[in-house]
Amino acid sequence: MLDIDVQNRDHLIHAVEASIDYLVQHNPLEDSIAERGVMFPITLVSTIIRDADNHPVAIPSTADGSSRAANALSVLGLSGSDVLGKFRRDPRALSGLVGHLRGILERPLTEIPEEDLGRANALILPARIVVGFEPDPSGTADFAKAVHNYVALIHGDLPPKAWPETARVDAKADSVVAELEQVEILTPTRARYFEGMLSPSEARKKRLPAPADERGLVIVSLLTSKQGGVHAAIRRGIVQRTERKNLTKGVKAELCAELALRGVRSMLSPKEMSGSREVLEDVYQHPSMWEKNLKPSGMPPAELLQEALKERKSGKGGPATAELGALGGFWLTARRVLREARFFASQNVRDGRQPRSVLSALMDSEWGLQMLARAVSDGREGDVIWHVDSEGKRVKDAHGKFLEASNDLIRGSIVPPPGKGPEPGEGNGDEEGGDDYVPPPPERQLMDRRNALEAAVELLEQRHSELRELTAPDGEPLVDKKGISSTVADELRNRLEAIRTQLALYSMLWGLHSESANGEGDVVEAAEADGEGS
Numbered sequence: 001m002l003d004i005d006v007q008n009r010d011h012l013i014h015a016v017e018a019s020i021d022y023l024v025q026h027n028p029l030e031d032s033i034a035e036r037g038v039m040f041p042i043t044l045v046s047t048i049i050r051d052a053d054n055h056p057v058a059i060p061s062t063a064d065g066s067s068r069a070a071n072a073l074s075v076l077g078l079s080g081s082d083v084l085g086k087f088r089r090d091p092r093a094l095s096g097l098v099g100h101l102r103g104i105l106e107r108p109l110t111e112i113p114e115e116d117l118g119r120a121n122a123l124i125l126p127a128r129i130v131v132g133f134e135p136d137p138s139g140t141a142d143f144a145k146a147v148h149n150y151v152a153l154i155h156g157d158l159p160p161k162a163w164p165e166t167a168r169v170d171a172k173a174d175s176v177v178a179e180l181e182q183v184e185i186l187t188p189t190r191a192r193y194f195e196g197m198l199s200p201s202e203a204r205k206k207r208l209p210a211p212a213d214e215r216g217l218v219i220v221s222l223l224t225s226k227q228g229g230v231h232a233a234i235r236r237g238i239v240q241r242t243e244r245k246n247l248t249k250g251v252k253a254e255l256c257a258e259l260a261l262r263g264v265r266s267m268l269s270p271k272e273m274s275g276s277r278e279v280l281e282d283v284y285q286h287p288s289m290w291e292k293n294l295k296p297s298g299m300p301p302a303e304l305l306q307e308a309l310k311e312r313k314s315g316k317g318g319p320a321t322a323e324l325g326a327l328g329g330f331w332l333t334a335r336r337v338l339r340e341a342r343f344f345a346s347q348n349v350r351d352g353r354q355p356r357s358v359l360s361a362l363m364d365s366e367w368g369l370q371m372l373a374r375a376v377s378d379g380r381e382g383d384v385i386w387h388v389d390s391e392g393k394r395v396k397d398a399h400g401k402f403l404e405a406s407n408d409l410i411r412g413s414i415v416p417p418p419g420k421g422p423e424p425g426e427g428n429g430d431e432e433g434g435d436d437y438v439p440p441p442p443e444r445q446l447m448d449r450r451n452a453l454e455a456a457v458e459l460l461e462q463r464h465s466e467l468r469e470l471t472a473p474d475g476e477p478l479v480d481k482k483g484i485s486s487t488v489a490d491e492l493r494n495r496l497e498a499i500r501t502q503l504a505l506y507s508m509l510w511g512l513h514s515e516s517a518n519g520e521g522d523v524v525e526a527a528e529a530d531g532e533g534s
Contacts, residue, residue, distance in 0.1 A: 002047045002061070002143065005199050006266065007382045009084070012049060016080035018269040023070035026270075030071050034118025038068045041126040045147055052382075059084075060129070063147045068125065075122035098123065169277070172238055173258045176223075179237030183229060185222075194219060196262030211380050213330040214296035216260030217323070220284050223256050224291045249290070253281040260284075264334045276333050279340055279355045283329040286356045288322035288363070297323060301380075305373035305392075309366060317363060325363040328372025329355075331379030332405070339407045351411040361415035366390060368415050371405065 006012045024030065042065025049057045062069050073083065076097075087094040101120045104112055112120075133143045174195065181191040192198050193208050193215070200210040209215055223234065234255070235247045257280035265273060284290070297304070297320075304327075307320035332338035333355070341352045351358075362368030370392035378385045386394045387403040394402045403409070411417075470478040483489075 002045055002147070003199060004047060004049045004266070005201075006049055006051055008051050011267070011382075012051075013080045013084055015266045016084060019066070020070040020073060020080060022270045023067045024074045027067040028071065029067060030075050033068070033071050033122050034075050035121070037121040038065075038072060038125045040068070041065070041128050042068055043128045043130065045130045057084075057088075063130070065125075065127075072122040072125055076119050169254060169258045173255050176234050176237035176255055177259070179233045180222075180230070183233050185227075185229060185233060194222075194259055196259065196265075209296050209298070211327075212260070212263030212334070213327040213376060213379065214298075215263050216256070216280075216284075216330050217289070217294060217296050217326045219259045220256045220289055220326070221293055221295055223252055223259075224284075224289075225293060226291060249285060250281065253285050256284045257281045260330065261334060267334070268336075272336055275339065276336060279338060280330065280333045282340075282355045283333055283338075283359055284326075286325065286329070286359055288317070289326050292322065294319070294322055294326060296327070299323075301327075301373045301376040304376075305369060308363075308369050308373075312364075312366060312369065321363050321369070324369060324372050324376070325359055328362070328375040329359050331375040331385060332372075332410070335375075335379060335385050337375070337385050337405045337407060338410060341411075351417050353411070353417060358411060358415060362410070365415055371410065371414055375405070 006015070043063045044060040045063045047059055047061040049059065073079075101116075101123050104116045104120050109117075130147060133146045135146070177186065177191050177194045180186040180194075181188060186194060189198075189206055190208070193203060193206070198206065198208070203210040203215070209218055222230065231247070234252065238247070238251065254277070257277045261268070261273060261276055261280060268276060288294070299307070299320075301324075304320055304324050308317070308324045311318040311321050329338070338355055338358060340355065353361075362372055367388075367390040370388050370390065374388045374392060375385050385405045387405045387409050389395050397403050467479055468477040472478045472481045
């Protein structure tokens with residue numbers, strides 16, 4: 001039986017509905033399921049979900065087949081709230097749905113509307129139900145690990161298909177942890193801890209740091225360690241041949257971020273998880289954490305803050321500052337507060353610094369240390385991360401409401417870029433092209449224009465959503481009934497396809513540039529660490 005901890009019922013429903021939306025969008029099977037039903041069995045396991053008050057709820061959950069289950073629910077028009085709320089509270093509601101669809105099938109096929117037939121096809125899913133697990137006498141795998149390996153075997157038998165980025169990183173991290181366990185750098189218990197298989201309460205019983213931020217720091221401490229054998233084990237655990245040859249700092253940081261974020265993955269949609277991982281990879285490469293064997297002290301956030309402030313007054317940051325940066329940086333990243341220099345709510349905020357550079361500025365500022373401590377406190381409580389002033393007090397806006405922390409406020413108010421002044425043409429008397437105007441370097445202009453392109457795509461998505469908001473009398477989107485002129489639709493599609501092709505080219509060029517920029521030196525580093533340089 002699997003165990004999952006959630007904050008409350010709303011947290012559970014939000015996580016389920018976010019997963020359903022993502023799966024339906026990225027693996028659309030609705031038409032296929034409506035036409036012929038689910039043909040290949042899903043795999044169900046018994047799962048106990050506990051909230052903060054330790055109220056257990058038992059449900060069957062998909063260990064394999066989540067896309068099929070999510071799309072079937074979409075065909076039926078059911079949400080996570082229906083499945084985990086209405087149908088659990090009122091069994092008659094579920095009986096009514098089943099009875100209605102059974103009644104449909106008793107009518108002649110020619111009289112059944114296509115939509116009703118699709119819902120009937122989606123109601124029944126073939127399933128394998130895992131009811132138990134007996135480990136080998138010498139085995140150390142628990143039920144969760146056994147289910148994970150079983151699903152991997154199933155997919156090993158399916159036709160090959162390119163894994164999405166999230167699955168690729170997930171599998172790579174598991175492989176590395178398994179190798180570290182194989183060479184006894186990790187004990188079986190610590191391996192389950194690294195994999196995210198232990199709940200906070202189980203971690204405490206094993207005398208391991210329970211908070212997600214401290215667990216992340218433990219992972220970084222080991223995977224970036226110069227301890228003999230760690231580097232070689234990571235290299236053997238990575239399945240991509242090019243990455244084995246070129247075990248770069250970036251690859252290790254990716255592993256650290258993936259494993260660390262498993263402690264909060266239920267709070268994030270897959271898209272948010274990908275964005276958080278990208279930023280946390282950069283944060284964990286901060287020089288105060290990387291290869292520093294930094295361990296969590298266990299001090300409460302307020303106590304850690306006081307120690308960090310003392311270090312600052314002495315003129316030099318120390319272990320408390322580094323730990324507060326690691327823990328606070330984790331929560332600012334996991335809650336999508338600290339982001340890459342891409343999207344800003346205000347057009348007035350322009351900051352091209354990497355996340356770890358912003359973190360350095362926070363660690364070097366009393367106001368920044370206050371913000372980091374607040375992030376740790378709020379993150380562990382499951383609360384919104386609130387914006388604070390230089391004394392650590394929450395700040396209200398013009399309407400008297402407390403401000404939430406944001407990328408704009410951190411980069412624009414708490415730690416603005418060094419020497420930041422008014423933009424050209426905004427109150428300083430200089431206009432673009434004037435004698436005193438110095439244009440930014442081409443790389444900065446490229447970043448600004450890329451940001452503008454991303455903002456334009458967001459606006460395009462918004463306009464498309466607005467197009468579909470117009471409904472016909474039956475409640476369906478009007479555009480699905482009337483369509484769009486083929487001339488207009490084809491022209492738009494051709495224009496978007498041309499941009500799509502260019503973006504694919506840009507991505508390939510960036511990958512080639514990054515490989516050539518990062519590869520040199522890391523091969524030597526990897527060889528020396530493995531003893532191949534002698």
